Amino acid sequence: MGANISKKDLETWADYLVNYSLGGITKDDVVMIKGEHICWDLMSVIQDKVLQAGGIADMNIVQPDNDRGKVWGAAYARHASLEQISKVPVWHTKRYEAMTKYIEILGVENPELFGNVIEEKAQAIMKADEPIKNIRLAKPWVLTLFPTQGFADIENMTLEEYTKVIVGASTVDPRLLEEVEEDIYQLMEKSDYITIETEHPKTKKALTLKMNIAGRNTVKCTGKRNFPDGEVFTSPDANTVEGEIYVDLPVFQGGTVIQGIYLKFEKGVIVDYTAEKGFEALKKIIETDEGSHRLGEVALGMNNGMEKVLMHPLFVEKVGGTLHIAIGASYPECFQDGSKTIEEYLSAGIMNKSAQHVDIVTDFRPGGTGRAVYLDDQKLELENNIWVVK
Numbered sequence: 001m002g003a004n005i006s007k008k009d010l011e012t013w014a015d016y017l018v019n020y021s022l023g024g025i026t027k028d029d030v031v032m033i034k035g036e037h038i039c040w041d042l043m044s045v046i047q048d049k050v051l052q053a054g055g056i057a058d059m060n061i062v063q064p065d066n067d068r069g070k071v072w073g074a075a076y077a078r079h080a081s082l083e084q085i086s087k088v089p090v091w092h093t094k095r096y097e098a099m100t101k102y103i104e105i106l107g108v109e110n111p112e113l114f115g116n117v118i119e120e121k122a123q124a125i126m127k128a129d130e131p132i133k134n135i136r137l138a139k140p141w142v143l144t145l146f147p148t149q150g151f152a153d154i155e156n157m158t159l160e161e162y163t164k165v166i167v168g169a170s171t172v173d174p175r176l177l178e179e180v181e182e183d184i185y186q187l188m189e190k191s192d193y194i195t196i197e198t199e200h201p202k203t204k205k206a207l208t209l210k211m212n213i214a215g216r217n218t219v220k221c222t223g224k225r226n227f228p229d230g231e232v233f234t235s236p237d238a239n240t241v242e243g244e245i246y247v248d249l250p251v252f253q254g255g256t257v258i259q260g261i262y263l264k265f266e267k268g269v270i271v272d273y274t275a276e277k278g279f280e281a282l283k284k285i286i287e288t289d290e291g292s293h294r295l296g297e298v299a300l301g302m303n304n305g306m307e308k309v310l311m312h313p314l315f316v317e318k319v320g321g322t323l324h325i326a327i328g329a330s331y332p333e334c335f336q337d338g339s340k341t342i343e344e345y346l347s348a349g350i351m352n353k354s355a356q357h358v359d360i361v362t363d364f365r366p367g368g369t370g371r372a373v374y375l376d377d378q379k380l381e382l383e384n385n386i387w388v389v390k
Contacts, residue, residue: 003147003163005041012171013144014045018053020174021142021224022101025053030098032136034060034069035105039146043105058099065113067254068106070129077117077125085124088132096135106314107146111154114255122254123288126355133355137332144170144227145314154252155310165308169315172305174223177230181220181302183389184232184380189218191375194236194298196323198246198362198369200262206371209265209325211298212240217334221302221318230303230318235334238352239268241295248369249322249361252311256281261360268349269293270327285327291354297326300373301361304385313359321365321385323373328356 018025025031031050033043043059050057066073071088072080145151145166152162188194192214198207216234223229242265250259260276270293275282286292304320317324330352335345345351364370365385373380373387380387 002038002041003159005147005163005167009167009171010042010045013042013167014049016171016174016223017103017142017144017227018046018049021227022103022140025050025055025101027054029053029055029100030058031055031101031103032058032060032096032099033103033105034062035146036062036064036107036109038109038148039105039107042144042146046103058095060095064109067108067114068104070125071132072125072128074114074117077121080121082121082124085121085128088128093132093135096132099136100139102136102139102141104141104143105146106143106312107148108150109148111150111252111255119284122284123355126288130355142223142225142227143314145312151252151312154257155308157308165306165310169228169303169306172228174227174229177222177302178220180386181222181230181232184300184302184387185218185220187375187378187389188213188232188234188300191378193374193376195372195374196245196298196362196370197372197374199371200246201248201260201369207244207246209241209243209245211236211242211295213237213298215337215339217337219331219333226314226318228303228306228315228318230305230320231299231301231324233297233299233331233334235297235330235351236295237350238294238296238330239349241265241268245325245362246369247325247360247362249309249316249319249363250277250311251313251316251358251360253278253285253313253358254281257311258282258360265295268295285356285358288328288356289354291352292328292356294328294352294354295325296328296330296352296354296357297324297359299324299326299359300380300387302386309363316361317359319361319363319385321382321387322361322363322368323370324359324361327358327360328352328354
């Protein structure tokens with residue numbers, strides 16, 4: 001049984017994705033619309049809008065064992081050789097090169113199909129897919145989450161309850177976030193450092209993580225890349241990340257729930273890590289490559305309209321009153337300041353390169369393990385579960 005979503009809601013949702021997030025469609029656009037068949041109700045409405053605008057809709061239907069439509073699915077991580085995995089078809093790359101805009105519908109029929117894979121091969125798939133990922137990230141793109149029974153089960157919700165949360169958040173005008181995020185954006189943009197204080201729930205030890213964000217571009221997220229949205233982020237100087245952090249909110253990643261994460265950084269590198277739940281999954285992420293031992297993003301969640309904190313990264317990282325960091329790749333747009341080329345930032349280690357970019361989230365609302373966030377010497381406050389500057 002699929003999600004029951006009204007035609008009106010599907011039209012509103014699709015219209016925001018096509019005309020707001022992507023800025024509209026022209027006759028010269030080739031729009032890749034990617035997702036599993038279970039997401040077809042939304043995909044088909046998006047297809048209609050692209051065609052009606054005069055563009056070409058490239059419908060990329062993802063096989064159920066392929067997490068987010070990478071170059072290969074889980075079967076390759078179970079049965080193929082490393083040589084087979086490395087043979088990315090030329091047509092696959094050309095398909096991504098040919099599209100001008102990209103919409104990905106995140107919705108999974110059976111998350112268990114991603115599990116029980118040989119780790120060495122799973123990492124090889126990530127690396128084989130990285131050039132494809134870089135092609136799509138260089139073009140206008142947006143991600144959204146479609147409700148499925150498989151994801152509802154992970155949240156211990158009925159499909160009806162889960163659908164209400166997803167659709168409710170995905171049919172609100174994203175432009176309302178512009179004003180909500182402005183003060184935090186302005187302060188982060190002119191700050192040199194961000195300091196994060198958390199507490200380990202078992203040892204009660206106070207933990208501090210600090211990093212340099214001077215000169216980096218700060219980005220307000222109002223539905224142009226993720227939908228729904230609500231965060232203000234930047235990528236730090238990866239060399240400067242120092243200290244410890246405890247990350248308490250659960251996140252669903254690669255078929256597994258990971259929760260209760262402790263990380264220790266020295267000179268920008270993760271030197272120790274644990275997890276209360278999903279440790280092996282966390283280990284696979286961190287041990288993917290050199291860059292997955294480093295940090296690529298720091299961000300503040302700014303959306304207080306989420307009815308429930310879901311485990312899916314697209315939702316949990318946006319919750320107002322949270323902070324998330326990303327293990328792995330930096331965002332190139334945070335380094336486009338004209339003083340150095342991207343290659344110079346990468347070679348200096350200031351910008352981080354990795355096949356991974358995994359967001360993990362700490363809750364600073366009452367009951368969470370977050371204690372304080374400072375931009376330089378300015379302590380941020382929470383008001384109605386929104387970060388504010390006072």
